[in-house]
Amino acid sequence: MDAIVLVGGQGTRLRPLTYTRHKSLVPLCNRPAIAYLLEWLGRSGFSRAILAIGLNNEDLATAYPGGPAHGIEVVQVLEHQRLESGGAIRNAVHEAGIEGRFVVVNGDVFADFDFADALRAHEAAAADLTLALFEVDDPSPFGVAVLDEHRLVTGFIEKPPPGTAPGRLVNAGIWIFEPGLVEEIPPGAVRVEETLFPSLVARRRKVLGYQFKGIWADIGSPARYLALNQTLLEHGFGRPVPPGAVVDSTAHVSGASLGEGCRVGPRASIRDSLLWESVRVDAGATVNGSILADGVQVGEGATVTGAIVGSHAVIEPHATVPQGTSIEPRTRYHASNDS
Structure with a gap:
């Protein structure tokens, strides 16, 4: 199975750090953040990681030009205009020749969980789309999923004001797509989170919410970036002081x-x-x-x-x-x- 890794963003919320380095290349415990994601995909049995690289991201394209990296085959798909998540997915599927089921992962997340279990849940539910969900203490910076008793998604609440969310399960930025869904993404630069996902729910298509345990975080802000680095140190990732320091x-x-x-x-x-x-x-x-x-x-x-x-x-x-x-x-x- 192929995984599309969305790395088209400009990392504006991490500035001034991302003025000189792509968000996916910022270090976590002395390694590029994306290295952990690629290793997880490799351990999870994916055959290829398709990097959907956006405009003005030459440093990322240079760092990962294609070929084996961190235990998985990396393929570049370059974007020549801003596509958002929907356009990036559609472009990557066509440019990389993806056939069959595939997974989409936001490039600014760190995840470490049993993906095989998520895939089993997706297949058992005969889902059209599965969204990986993670429980957080404060869901206000994220998109919150509302589930029914069968763990099917019935609605979304984007960045609810503090204290107003109906739950704490947030969109973890890891999605399992059945192949036909790519043709249902509206044309142009659109976000699937705002178009395809709510459309599927409104049409009563099977959108499964898969809650996982383990480690998950995104590095969308300096505070979350620093907190994730602290978490990784506590779990024994990397060396606090490398030999060269x-x-x-x-x-x-x-x-x-x-x-x-x-x-x-x-x-x-x-x-x-x-x-x-x-x-x-x-x-x-x-x-x-x-x-x-x-x-x-x-x-x-x-x-x-x-x-x-x-x-x-x-x-x-x-x-x-x-x-x-x-x-x-x-x-x-x-x-x-x-x-």
């Missing part, structure tokens, strides 16, 4: 992931943070609950709390970067910026 013996690193080539100076403290490659944290500096992209420099005695720092930015010595600050790539944050 250098941490002074008097420095303190806790709940943090450091990339290759990072340098942490004497008495520096890094907690609950994610550092990309070649980040330098000088003596006595503190980084807490922050994401620092590649090549960032944190000067001596500086404090960075709850911030997102773009590639090759420089935080000057003794500067204080407060909660919620976003620093653009290749800029300098001066001590005089402190409020």
Whole structure:
């Protein structure tokens, strides 16, 4: 079976991080986020991963030009205009010559569960479409599915206001399609979540909601991206400090992931943070609950709390970067910026 991986988005909610790197290539425990997804697809028995690559995503196209990668055969399908999820699925099916049942996966999700069980449920229900669902504490940022007693979807509520959702089962961005459904996707740049899915439900077609346990998250925001990295660290994915990083013996690193080539100076403290490659944290500096992209420099005695720092930015010595600050790539944050 083939899997279409939707990687056409621009990652606007992860800016400034995605100004210099595609969202699917941002690191999780020192590996590209998409690597985990491709490995899961390979373990789950898929024959091909069709990457539906959108406009202006040359770095992703270069990183995965086609051929074997992470245990699965990767095929590129390039989009020459913005297609949204519906157009991307239709284009990928035709360009890659997909025949028969297939699966669609949003490229910004991390999933680790038994897909074979989902497929068995899909077949047992004779479903036209199966949506993987995951229970979350706060469903307000997601699309919520409403199910009947047979686990068939009867409705959708998109991003309900906090406290108003009828349940906590959200669309996990993993969908099993029967082959004929692609011809029912409306023409043009449309989202299947807003067109095909509700249309099938309204016409009483069988749309199964498959709830799974395990690990699931998307990296659609800096907070969720950082939280997922913390979850993966807790579950033993990757190394918090890779061999290529250098941490002074008097420095303190806790709940943090450091990339290759990072340098942490004497008495520096890094907690609950994610550092990309070649980040330098000088003596006595503190980084807490922050994401620092590649090549960032944190000067001596500086404090960075709850911030997102773009590639090759420089935080000057003794500067204080407060909660919620976003620093653009290749800029300098001066001590005089402190409020």
